[in-house]
Amino acid sequence: MSILDYVDEDKTPLPPKNAEVLTTCCDYCIVACGYKIYRWPVGAADGGPKASQNAFNVDFPTGALQAWVAPTQHNVVMHKGKPHNVVVIPDKDSKAVNFGGDSSIRGGCIAQKVYNPKKPTKDRxxxxxxxxxxxxxxxxxxxxxxxxxxxxxxxxxxxxxxxxxxxxxxxxxxxxxxxxxx
Structure with missing residues (x-):
């Protein structure tokens, strides 16, 4: 699949149990709050609403201020020549800076900065x-x-x-x- 054949997004998926987990930090300011990136191939099964079905190990829907994925925290990107879902959320396990997974509104949109030809990054x-x-x-x-x-x-x-x-x-x-x- 080429980079121009990205799948249209009509929902915000939950990462499955087998999603690859990476770490990064926000680059909007000098604080560098921690974030987790969940990555899995488009077309593979997404995570489900039960704790046993998603990478967060949480039943959905959750309570106020609990785990969730906002549309701005999801994107579809190319990885090793194939489209992959990425979900970027604050790192609740962080031992420095953003204890408990707090984030700024800008940091909560990091996933939108990754290249996708169907989004504003298309002019990159x-x-x-x-x-x-x-x-x-x-x-x-x-x-x-x-x-x-x-x-x-x-x-x-x-x-x-x-x-x-x-x-x-x-x-x-x-x-x-x-x-x-x-």
């Missing part, structure tokens, strides 16, 4: 661009990273470590990020 660059002879040209990630590393090395060697700084942010995240999903 698909490969890095480097200006060659005055024109931006697509290059491989390896080439872009090699050029960046050489420029950083040159700057530090010629002008010292204090001459180099970098600011990363995600407030304009739909432009220029690497397009692979989790």
């Amino acid at each position: 660059l698909q490969s890095p661009l480097i200006r060659i002879n005055g024109t931006l040209q697509p290059v491989s990630w390896d080439t872009a990273l090699d050029v960046a590393a050489e420029l950083i090395d040159h700057t530090v060697r010629k002008h010292g470590a204090n001459a180099y700084a970098m600011k990363m942010y995600s407030y304009a995240a739909s432009h220029g990020e690497r397009s692979e999903g989790w």
Whole structure:
């Protein structure tokens, strides 16, 4: 299935028991609250409402402020050439920063930042661009990273470590990020 053949989303699924679980952190601010990513193939069975049927081990519906998946916490992404569901929720097991799984509204939307051609991320660059002879040209990630590393090395060697700084942010995240999903 190609990246343009994403399945339309008409519901917010629960992750199944066998969903792959990854960890990440929010990149909207310097706090870096913890999040869990649940990933499983589109077309595989989703989790069910009983605790024995979902990765959260919780019966649904739950009570107020309990486990759930908002539509903004789900997306469909490509992983190893196939579409996968991803659900990104606050990490209730976090031992630092967001104890008990608290999150900001922005952090609760991390799943929406991952590339999906049917969502606002469709305008994202698909490969890095480097200006060659005055024109931006697509290059491989390896080439872009090699050029960046050489420029950083040159700057530090010629002008010292204090001459180099970098600011990363995600407030304009739909432009220029690497397009692979989790």
